[in-house]
Amino acid sequence: WNEIIELFRAGMPLRKHRCRFKSYERCFKASEAVDCLHELLGSNQNFGPEVTRNQTVKLLKKFLKNHVIEDIKGRWGKEDFQDDGHLYRFPPSSPLKPYPKKSSCGKEVIKFPDWNEPKAGTSQEHIPVKSVTMNSEMWYKRHSIAIGEVPACKLVFRRELTQTNIEEIWKSMTLSRLQKVLGLDSLDEVLDTKLVNSKHIVQNAYNVNKQGIVTLEDKSKELPHWILSAMKCLANWPSCSDLKQPTYSGFERDVFKTIVDYFGQMKEPLLTFNFFDVFVSVLGLLQKHSKAVEALQISCLLLPPENRKRLQLLVRMMARISFNKDLPPLSDSVRTRTLMVQAFSRCILCSKDEMDLDELLAAKLVSFLMDNYQEILSVPSALKSSIEEHVVQLQRVQIKYAGADTDATFPPPSFCHQISTDEFENQRATGSQEPLAALLEEIAMNKEISVKDKKKQLKQFQKSYPEVYRVRFPTPETEAVLFPEKTKQKPPVLMWAFKKPFQPFHRTRSFRM
Secondary structure, eight states, X not given: OHHHXXXXXXXXXOEEEEETTEEEEEEEEHHHHHHHHHHHHHHSTXXXXXXXXXXXXXXXXXXXXXXXXXXXXXXXXXXXXXXXXXXXXXXXXXXXXXXXXXXXXXXXXXXXXXXXXXXXXXXXXXXXXXXXXXOHHHHXXXXXXXXXXXXXXXXXXXXXXXXXXXXXHHHHHHHHHHHHHHTOSOGGGTOOGGGOOHHXXXXXXXXXXXXXXXXXXXXXXXXXXXXXXXXXXXXXXXXXXXXXXXXOTTHHHHHHHHXXXXXXXXXXXXXXXXXXXXXXXXXXXXXXXXXXXXXXXXXHHTSOHHHHHHHHHHHHHHHHHHHOTTSOOSOXXXXXXXXXXXXXXXXXXXXXXXXXXXXXXXXXXXXXXXXXXXXXXXXXXXXXXXXXXXXXXXXSOEEEETTOOSOOSSOOOOSSOOOOHHHHHHHHHXXXXXXHHHHHHHHHHOOSSOHHHHXXXXXXXXXXXXXXXXXXXXXXXXXXXXXXXXXXXXXXXXXXXXXXXXXXXXXXXXXXX
């Protein structure tokens, strides 16, 4: 709305016109406005060349009603705009819709439900925990690179997930993926997440027949049989098994009109008013085909099951009619594909707000939906697999190491409660005394490793668990027992070592006194 108004005001030529012997500055004819706006919409990537001149006139009627334009006498508020020579002008300012405010604290993370919070009066003490004993070789391999804390490991038995838990997980992960695909900082810009029913998502994902069509639990919400027969008649023309009465000239047009009238009398579009902004935001992704398909896949999962089923049947019928060369023309002036878009776009997508370009936006979206309906209206397999794997991961018994993140694929809620540092140290010291003492004893008594390696491992253990180490070796003497000093034997003293080395005899001259 805002973009089109700004482009229209900037691109519409204004000049002097005469009407009934009087001149008016900076105005334009109605037909000139239709020409300009029609060209502008046709070149805009959000609308494209499929926009008709009649749709452009309807948009200008909304412009006149909402005071985007006014006649040369300043009158506005009615939708009496016609494609003729009447003169109009722009008011000093045109009404613009407020832009959605983005979150000021960065990207919002869709929070997982706190389904694992303990009920009042319960404690976590009943969770069975089995300490895992490591031998010295396993422990040394883990700590051979750097001296660090020996990780305490536990077997964690997950609580049984209820159906409500699983539905909330589906909702959380589906909305998280939708936010990522749309590239939004927060879904609050386009959707009130409180209006998303988690049961609808799960039903749309699992309650489907072989053709991928949703099966409804409440049969009273099914389409009437006579409408289904009429839709099958045109979708499978001319080989329709339900057609038992003879046809007449123009029969297919009467059947088509019956279908149009039924869907036209609905009080709310199939994509619902609540999700209008979500589907409109997908229009910006149409240039990226795979992104647009995935965004529409996920968005259609949010629909009530009865709406999703009607959408599947209607769009499939529209696509088959558009490509059915054996079906006689349903209109003398409009191509069949264009007729499908014009006849059903408003019952598929529209807004409560009169200021929205719902007709043009709906035509663009419905055209894309018809071309890709088999992909869009199927359950997104990648999303379904990732959620199912995550649910299985939550239900699986796991070995949890201190500091290890076993659920790194998706950020689930924390299974434990935060405790103080003192309490943690106390639990660490008392909760695993026996296995750590056994491990220390194994290191101490291991005769297959060298003295040097044994000292190194004991030093690592002492640094990580000084309390356990102090119990086993309270004094340096008890530690020294493991490494008895060997008495060094002195080599025997040889007598010849004290003798002077052999010296050659030198004859000397003697003198008599």
